[in-house]
Amino acid sequence: xxxxxxxxxxxxxxxxxxxxxxxxxxxxxxxxxxxxxxxxxxxxxxxxxxxxxxxxxxxxxxxxxxxxxxxxxxxxxxxxxxxxxxxxxxxxxxxxxxxxxxxxxxxxxxxxxxxxxxxxxxxxxxxxxxxxxxxxxxxxxxxxxxxxxxxxxxxxxxxxxxxxxxxxxxxxxxxxxxxxxxxxxxxxxxxxxxxxxxxxxxxxxxxxxxxxxxxxxxxxxxxxxxxxxxxxxxxxxxxxxxxxxxxxxxxxxxxxxxxxxxxxxxxxxxxxxxxxxxxxxxxxxxxxxxxxxxxxxxxxxxxxxxxxxxxxxxxxxxxxxxxxxxxxxxxxxxxxxxxxxxxxxxxxxxxxxxxxxxxxxxxxxxxxxxxxxxxxxxxxxxxxxxxxxxxxxxxxxxxxxxxxxxxxxxxxxxxxxxxxxxxxxxxxxxxxxxxxxxxxxxxxxxxxxxxxxxxxxxxxxxxxxxxxxxxxxxxxxxxx
Amino acid sequence: xxxxxxxxxxxxxxxxxxxxxxxxxxxxxxxxxxxxxxxxxxxxxxxxxxxxxxxxxxxxxxxxxxxxxxxxxxxxxxxxxxxxxxxxxxxxxxxxxxxxxxxxxxxxxxxxxxxxxxxxxxxxxxxxxxxxxxxxxxxxxxxxxxxxxxxxxxxxxxxxxxxxxxxxxxxxxxxxxxxxxxxxxxxxxxxxxxxxxxxxxxxxxxxxxxxxxxxxxxxxxxxxxxxxxxxxxxxxxxx
Numbered sequence: 033x034x035x036x037x038x039x040x041x042x043x044x045x046x047x048x049x050x051x052x053x054x055x056x057x058x059x060x061x062x063x064x065x066x067x068x069x070x071x072x073x074x075x076x077x078x079x080x081x082x083x084x085x086x087x088x089x090x091x092x093x094x095x096x097x098x099x100x101x102x103x104x105x106x107x108x109x110x111x112x113x114x115x116x117x118x119x120x121x122x123x124x125x126x127x128x129x130x131x132x133x134x135x136x137x138x139x140x141x142x143x144x145x146x147x148x149x150x151x152x153x154x155x156x157x158x159x160x161x162x163x164x165x166x167x168x169x170x171x172x173x174x175x176x177x178x179x180x181x182x183x184x185x186x187x188x189x190x191x192x193x194x195x196x197x198x199x200x201x202x203x204x205x206x207x208x209x210x211x212x213x214x215x216x217x218x219x220x221x222x223x224x225x226x227x228x229x230x231x232x233x234x235x236x237x238x239x240x241x242x243x244x245x246x247x248x249x250x251x252x253x254x255x256x257x258x259x260x261x262x263x264x265x266x267x268x269x270x271x272x273x274x275x276x277x278x279x280x281x282x283x284x285x286x287x288x289x290x291x292x293x294x295x296x297x298x299x300x301x302x303x304x305x306x307x308x309x310x311x312x313x314x315x316x317x318x319x320x321x322x323x324x325x326x327x328x329x330x331x332x333x334x335x336x337x338x339x340x341x342x343x344x345x346x347x348x349x350x351x352x353x354x355x356x357x358x359x360x361x362x363x364x365x366x367x368x369x370x371x372x373x374x375x376x377x378x379x380x381x382x383x384x385x386x387x388x389x390x391x392x393x394x395x396x397x398x399x400x401x402x403x404x405x406x407x408x409x410x411x412x413x414x415x416x417x418x419x420x421x422x423x424x425x426x427x428x429x430x431x432x433x434x435x436x437x438x439x440x441x442x443x444x445x446x447x448x449x450x451x452x453x454x455x456x457x458x459x460x461x462x463x464x465x466x467x468x469x470x471x472x473x474x475x476x477x478x479x480x481x482x483x484x485x486x487x488x489x490x491x492x493x494x495x496x497x498x499x500x501x502x503x504x505x506x507x508x509x510x511x512x
Numbered sequence: 513x514x515x516x517x518x519x520x521x522x523x524x525x526x527x528x529x530x531x532x533x534x535x536x537x538x539x540x541x542x543x544x545x546x547x548x549x550x551x552x553x554x555x556x557x558x559x560x561x562x563x564x565x566x567x568x569x570x571x572x573x574x575x576x577x578x579x580x581x582x583x584x585x586x587x588x589x590x591x592x593x594x595x596x597x598x599x600x601x602x603x604x605x606x607x608x609x610x611x612x613x614x615x616x617x618x619x620x621x622x623x624x625x626x627x628x629x630x631x632x633x634x635x636x637x638x639x640x641x642x643x644x645x646x647x648x649x650x651x652x653x654x655x656x657x658x659x660x661x662x663x664x665x666x667x668x669x670x671x672x673x674x675x676x677x678x679x680x681x682x683x684x685x686x687x688x689x690x691x692x693x694x695x696x697x698x699x700x701x702x703x704x705x706x707x708x709x710x711x712x713x714x715x716x717x718x719x720x721x722x723x724x725x726x727x728x729x730x731x732x733x734x735x736x737x738x739x740x741x742x743x744x745x746x747x748x749x750x751x
Contacts, residue, residue, distance in 0.1 A: 084649070084650060085650065086650060086652060086658060086660075086726070088620075088726070088727050088728060088729050089618055089620070089729065089730060091729065091730075092617075092618050092729065092730035092731075093618045093730075096617065096618065200617065202622075202729060202730040202731050202732075205729040205732070206727075206729065210729065210732065397727065399655075399726065399727065425652035425653055425658075425703070426652055426726065426727075427650060427652050
């Protein structure tokens with residue numbers, strides 16, 4: 033039937049994600065999903081407007097990219113600036129930055145899991161969208177909601193104790209950090225660790241026990257072979273602050289190892305599409321599309337051989353047993369996220385108990401000694417790369433940012449296509465079908481404001497578009 | 513004391529005061545704990561009345577007068593604070609914020625800036641004028657300091673301290689109106705200035721983040737101005 037030919041469904045805005053996006057699903061004559069696209073609809077331009085600014089402003093300027101993971105931007109930026117100064121930062125500053133980063137991962141993962149995704153997991157994918165939020169979780173499982181809030185608070189309070197405030201602290205600076213840690217703050221953080229560890233362990237147990245209810249989602253939520261990329265320590269262990277880049281394939285076989293993040297452009301290609309502001313990246317040796325890879329919690333646990341803390345390491349071993357291959361389904365991002373929270377809490381205790389942690393020597397001073405610097409770290413959502421070039425006076429002349437969510441651009445597109453093919457059918461859109469399309473995006477926990485540097489109002493729209501470009505049906509969340 | 517100066521009596525905010533004839537309204541107000549906002553004025557430097565924040569109402573005068581350069585007169589009746597003055601002062605601050613690019617959150621002087629703290633103190637919670645967003649430059653050619661014209665409010669403290677205290681007169685002002693800009697020597701990069709002694713006085717008297725020490729990160733630039741009255745005093749003693 034010609035009038036039914038090639039329909040497009042548009043989901044705009046996508047809800048319960050960080051930033052703005054819309055999804056279009058293209059249907060063929062038979063009403064089956066033929067193509068799906070995840071459009072990131074805003075543009076911010078950080079790379080451009082930092083040109084002409086002194087490099088020493090960069091960490092704080094870059095932190096403004098995001099209110100959820102400013103710490104990751106601070107760290108990647110400060111590491112790039114350390115290279116411009118060509119200094120070795122004091123060992124205590126290195127450890128304090130690690131603590132800062134781990135606290136950030138805990139709070140960000142808690143936000144993603146409890147605030148954004150737990151409504152899908154607890155209330156069900158078919159739940160009424162009007163009640164599918166943290167308050168809905170509060171009504172049904174108040175203890176889970178409360179634990180999520182406590183865990184996020186734990187991470188945020190560490191950030192505040194170290195950096196002076198929870199959002200956009202200016203504490204991480206080129207050459208180290210601006211203030212040492214006080215004994216009082218160290219003790220306060222240490223005293224909160226047992227509760228955080230208990231919440232992390234309990235949530236992990238609960239998630240594992242409910243996993244079976246989501247078989248259909250596991251098999252369709254971005255369950256496809258791809259490469260995985262993440263930073264690892266020299267011994268192949270999980271790391272968030274420093275390490276080399278490793279790429280593994282769908283069977284966890286190492287494709288490339290010991291890659292220097294500074295040479296990222298040798299192995300990461302960047303491509304701009306006309307229909308999205310998200311800059312998609314691909315693994316260069318495999319080429320565009322075949323070089324599809326994933327980053328973030330799932331990828332980190334797929335590429336890591338071990339985790340350096342006892343409880344999390346045990347969980348990792350179990351995680352590696354989930355599939356005979358690597359954990360391929362993006363639904364497992366949630367699982368990986370919980371394991372990482374556990375690791376962060378355990379590792380925080382180790383770092384804080386280090387006698388050197390209270391040292392007052394936390395900053396190295398220098399004038400710029402290099403014109404180019406690349407800083408990389410593992411942000412909650414994946415590998416984050418900041419690349420700066422300055423002139424002889426220390427003024428920024430060029431900047432390139434590769435944000436975790438950008439690495440996942442191709443994979444997110446392929447994932448929504450898979451979910452949509454499985455769950456969406458015909459011309460009438462059922463919100464529960466579409467919630468699954470959104471839920472797979474939530475599994476990646478994309479931070480679109482980071483990855484595109486967007487500004488404006490929040491989230492998601494789904495459109496059903498015919499082959500002739502006609503919009504047949506459309507859903508907007510939140511309504512109106 | 514200058515014997516010829518004599519003593520004047522006047523009223524400020526309905527309180528009676530006596531003052532030397534060579535004193536300004538601002539000096540008398542400060543001696544008596546009355547707050548009048550200022551930005552261009554700095555103890556130890558000459559007054560220029562550039563920022564107009566210290567405007568006060570004087571009875572029988574049909575215009576507002578800048579307290580920093582107006583000498584006291586016998587029988588003067590002065591109002592330092594009224595709704596009209598508050599409105600004007602807030603407008604002046606709003607215009608300063610719109611004229612260049614003052615982005616407090618990522619400024620080296622965040623939390624230690626006179627413009628920022630005055631805006632807070634005077635209740636400037638909105639800016640009612642359109643921002644101009646000029647494309648101003650940063651001159652980082654000096655080995656130790658940098659000038660960021662985005663943050664400059666043209667108070668001319670740097671010009672005066674360099675001329676009057678250091679005696680180098682490296683800084684000056686070029687252009688007119690909206691195109692006015694602080695320049696070093698004959699409008700050449702600061703780093704190539706032959707007159708600059710690198711003393712840093714200009715940096716420390718600057719009320720905003722326009723002049724700062726290189727390498728300072730956001731909110732790290734603390735200005736130390738204790739040297740100024742001390743230097744002035746020492747020189748007066750020698751004379």
